[in-house]
Amino acid sequence: MSGREFFTARTVAEALAGFRPAHRTPVEDVPLDAALHRVPASEVVAPSLLPGFPRSTVDGYAVRAADTYGASEGLPSYLDLLGAVTMGAAPTVAVRAGGCVAMPTGGVLPDGADAVVMVEYTAETMPGTVEITRPVAPGGGMVRADEDVAAGAALVPAGRPLRAPDLGLLAAAGVTTVAVHARPRVAIVSTGDEVVPPDTVELRPGQVRDATASALAGLVADAGGEPVFAGIVSDEPGALKNRLSEVLPDADLVVVSAGSSVGARDETAGAVAAIGDVWCHGLAIKPGKPTLLADCGGIPLVGLPGNPLSALVVFGQLGVPLLWRLAGCESPPPPPTTRARLSRNLASATGRLDIVQVTVRDGVAEPLFGPSALLSVLVRADGYVVIPEPATGLDAGMEVEVVLYR
Amino acid sequence: MSGREFFTARTVAEALAGFRPAHRTPVEDVPLDAALHRVPASEVVAPSLLPGFPRSTVDGYAVRAADTYGASEGLPSYLDLLGAVTMGAAPTVAVRAGGCVAMPTGGVLPDGADAVVMVEYTAETMPGTVEITRPVAPGGGMVRADEDVAAGAALVPAGRPLRAPDLGLLAAAGVTTVAVHARPRVAIVSTGDEVVPPDTVELRPGQVRDATASALAGLVADAGGEPVFAGIVSDEPGALKNRLSEVLPDADLVVVSAGSSVGARDETAGAVAAIGDVWCHGLAIKPGKPTLLADCGGIPLVGLPGNPLSALVVFGQLGVPLLWRLAGCESPPPPPTTRARLSRNLASATGRLDIVQVTVRDGVAEPLFGPSALLSVLVRADGYVVIPEPATGLDAGMEVEVVLYR
Numbered sequence: 147m148s149g150r151e152f153f154t155a156r157t158v159a160e161a162l163a164g165f166r167p168a169h170r171t172p173v174e175d176v177p178l179d180a181a182l183h184r185v186p187a188s189e190v191v192a193p194s195l196l197p198g199f200p201r202s203t204v205d206g207y208a209v210r211a212a213d214t215y216g217a218s219e220g221l222p223s224y225l226d227l228l229g230a231v232t233m234g235a236a237p238t239v240a241v242r243a244g245g246c247v248a249m250p251t252g253g254v255l256p257d258g259a260d261a262v263v264m265v266e267y268t269a270e271t272m273p274g275t276v277e278i279t280r281p282v283a284p285g286g287g288m289v290r291a292d293e294d295v296a297a298g299a300a301l302v303p304a305g306r307p308l309r310a311p312d313l314g315l316l317a318a319a320g321v322t323t324v325a326v327h328a329r330p331r332v333a334i335v336s337t338g339d340e341v342v343p344p345d346t347v348e349l350r351p352g353q354v355r356d357a358t359a360s361a362l363a364g365l366v367a368d369a370g371g372e373p374v375f376a377g378i379v380s381d382e383p384g385a386l387k388n389r390l391s392e393v394l395p396d397a398d399l400v401v402v403s404a405g406s407s408v409g410a411r412d413e414t415a416g417a418v419a420a421i422g423d424v425w426c427h428g429l430a431i432k433p434g435k436p437t438l439l440a441d442c443g444g445i446p447l448v449g450l451p452g453n454p455l456s457a458l459v460v461f462g463q464l465g466v467p468l469l470w471r472l473a474g475c476e477s478p479p480p481p482p483t484t485r486a487r488l489s490r491n492l493a494s495a496t497g498r499l500d501i502v503q504v505t506v507r508d509g510v511a512e513p514l515f516g517p518s519a520l521l522s523v524l525v526r527a528d529g530y531v532v533i534p535e536p537a538t539g540l541d542a543g544m545e546v547e548v549v550l551y552r
Numbered sequence: 553m554s555g556r557e558f559f560t561a562r563t564v565a566e567a568l569a570g571f572r573p574a575h576r577t578p579v580e581d582v583p584l585d586a587a588l589h590r591v592p593a594s595e596v597v598a599p600s601l602l603p604g605f606p607r608s609t610v611d612g613y614a615v616r617a618a619d620t621y622g623a624s625e626g627l628p629s630y631l632d633l634l635g636a637v638t639m640g641a642a643p644t645v646a647v648r649a650g651g652c653v654a655m656p657t658g659g660v661l662p663d664g665a666d667a668v669v670m671v672e673y674t675a676e677t678m679p680g681t682v683e684i685t686r687p688v689a690p691g692g693g694m695v696r697a698d699e700d701v702a703a704g705a706a707l708v709p710a711g712r713p714l715r716a717p718d719l720g721l722l723a724a725a726g727v728t729t730v731a732v733h734a735r736p737r738v739a740i741v742s743t744g745d746e747v748v749p750p751d752t753v754e755l756r757p758g759q760v761r762d763a764t765a766s767a768l769a770g771l772v773a774d775a776g777g778e779p780v781f782a783g784i785v786s787d788e789p790g791a792l793k794n795r796l797s798e799v800l801p802d803a804d805l806v807v808v809s810a811g812s813s814v815g816a817r818d819e820t821a822g823a824v825a826a827i828g829d830v831w832c833h834g835l836a837i838k839p840g841k842p843t844l845l846a847d848c849g850g851i852p853l854v855g856l857p858g859n860p861l862s863a864l865v866v867f868g869q870l871g872v873p874l875l876w877r878l879a880g881c882e883s884p885p886p887p888p889t890t891r892a893r894l895s896r897n898l899a900s901a902t903g904r905l906d907i908v909q910v911t912v913r914d915g916v917a918e919p920l921f922g923p924s925a926l927l928s929v930l931v932r933a934d935g936y937v938v939i940p941e942p943a944t945g946l947d948a949g950m951e952v953e954v955v956l957y958r
Contacts, residue, residue, distance in 0.1 A: 182770045234746030236757035250813035254758040311930035314767030317750035340640030344723035351642035352660040357724035364716025407656035479958035480888040524717035552885035
């Protein structure tokens with residue numbers, strides 16, 4: 147183990163708590179139909195109350211509740227039918243003592259009414275007279291004008307990504323644009339003399355296509371970011387530093403998919419140290435130890451390990467929460483999980499976070515082993531098990547939580 | 553309870569099993585960077601093996617493993633340094649018995665070598681001679697040319713939405729376009745004389761803005777579909793039938809957000825029956841009973857209840873899996889869930905699926921009650937608890953699974 151990698155090693159917990167972005171992305175107005183999963187920059191307040199009028203929630207008759215007290219099948223109340231409410235229109239008649247008005251679900255309650263009797267408990271036995279066979283309490287069969295949202299109340303909170311029902315409530319309130327944090331722009335820089343673009347048809351011996359950048363772009367998009375492919379940089383001295391200087395002004399986060407060799411990692415560390423402050427070099431996580439975190443003039447930079455699997459594991463643990471924070475969200479949406487029994491013992495070192503890829507069948511989590519150079523392990527996995535930092539391992543047969551990929 | 557609603561009532565389980573789309577959406581080629589969460593129409597096969605050459609996974613020296621047997625700190629093996637491998641290039645030298653070649657991580661193994669000794673277990677004590685202090689087994693410190701993917705093997709399966717690591721493996725294999733099912737186009741038709749567009753500034757008495765369409769569009773997008781707003785249709789006889797005839801030719805799924813009154817629901821049922829086969833009218837779910845399912849010449853149609861909350865619950869239970877099926881995916885990505893203790897008893901009727909909105913704090917699920925006309929209940933909820941069809945309720949203190957919104 148090279149001493150160089152650990153000169154400022156940290157745990158993942160330390161990195162999550164301490165390596166935090168100084169800024170948030172700017173605020174922009176987006177139309178409602180582009181606002182799904184975007185993060186409101188501030189609480190959105192209701193311009194007026196909702197539904198905005200006392201509204202029937204059943205088909206039936208608007209009444210004064212007191213006129214129905216004691217009504218039963220055997221001894222119904224009889225009320226005068228005074229008229230009918232039309233959907234989407236103001237009532238043209240009020241309810242007086244001893245009277246009722248026919249109501250559709252969703253209609254405006256007439257003045258004088260304080261409840262709606264469901265049609266199931268009524269009968270129009272004679273023209274102009276309605277028989278009521280069950281009492282209704284004041285407020286029954288209706289919602290108040292401010293029952294869904296009071297004027298000045300929050301429609302949606304700041305900092306929580308907007309969900310589908312939120313869009314509905316905003317629409318109901320007439321809020322058709324929302325001030326949200328801009329999607330964080332994530333510059334993805336690949337490095338390595340051996341790395342060529344994915345569309346390279348014929349590889350020369352020793353060349354590999356850039357797998358990590360495409361996979362990272364997917365993780366970035368899933369976390370609400372906007373991936374920007376910033377190309378492949380050779381291991382030539384100075385090349386990475388120059389590219390970083392070019393991409394930093396337009397990025398909210400820079401991710402360097404570092405070369406896999408010690409030499410390439412040292413080159414990355416040198417380039418980053420030349421333009422920013424290295425926060426840590428070496429992370430107590432497996433896979434993913436050779437991770438570098440730096441602050442480049444307020445822009446966070448994550449230097450990932452060269453192995454694709456390690457790089458994606460580290461980005462999932464650190465990059466994803468960082469991205470949400472950049473967009474103003476401190477509690478990212480939770481991933482899907484399931485409980486399963488471990489098929490075998492898993493060893494770990496105390497003080498290190500272990501991420502073990504697993505398949506899940508019939509409630510059994512089967513670890514997938516293999517060199518972290520193998521991306522196919524991640525493709526075959528259904529999810530992963532976390533062995534927390536204090537633990538020295540997990541025992542076969544234990545019930546564990548599996549974080550599922552989706 | 554109106555008899556009309558239950559003339560062909562079904563359980564949710566029956567609907568999931570029996571109301572299935574006859575067709576799948578067409579197949580289209582998309583570039584890799586637009587393929588996230590899209591569903592491959594067929595297995596994608598590796599055009600060649602990966603990584604494509606025997607590759608070092610450590611920094612060190614390529615050796616014949618047999619030359620290291622018995623090596624220890626006290627009694628090292630000494631090997632002749634024959635040269636070095638350069639990243640991204642073919643080796644210019646082979647390994648012979650008693651020799652070794654310096655290797656970067658990710659380099660091509662030279663001919664004659666069958667393992668790589670990590671640099672940590674070596675020392676170049678004299679120029680041209682490398683001391684080996686730990687033995688390595690054949691295959692150690694390297695991956696075979698076909699260890700990530702064998703030629704002809706599946707890179708990603710058909711029918712499973714593509715995840716970020718899948719994009720990486722496809723990129724590594726040089727697959728830069730993928731044949732996927734088209735996003736299902738979902739025509740969202742709103743109905744009701746009282747319903748006006750969300751951008752209506754001043755409401756007349758009794759009018760409400762269309763909340764359901766915006767929220768449905770969010771659920772559709774989350775399930776990989778493409779929402780198409782098909783406007784608001786009045787309750788005038790014939791209007792809905794005409795609109796449905798217009799939207800059906802360009803839709804893979806039609807969703808009608810029905811009016812809330814009995815009259816409006818009957819109008820919807822009549823319009824749908826005129827152009828398609830009603831599969832069920834009435835679903836044993838709460839909220840969401842007045843749901844209508846129909847087949848309109850091969851295009852599934854879902855008639856949702858008029859209350860926004862009910863409509864969204866039903867669409868989540870039935871519309872979302874239907875959408876994934878239309879796109880060729882039988883097992884949709886799982887939602888996030890958590891375990892929590894119920895704060896109070898929940899009653900239910902046997903044979904009916906109950907969906908109860910809850911908040912979750914400190915491991916306790918607190919049911920949110922209120923008329924299903926209130927969209928704010930859904931916005932305040934963290935998720936929901938399902939009371940299965942056979943159950944008559946759930947007891948306070950029970951541990952339940954909460955499906956979380958995200």
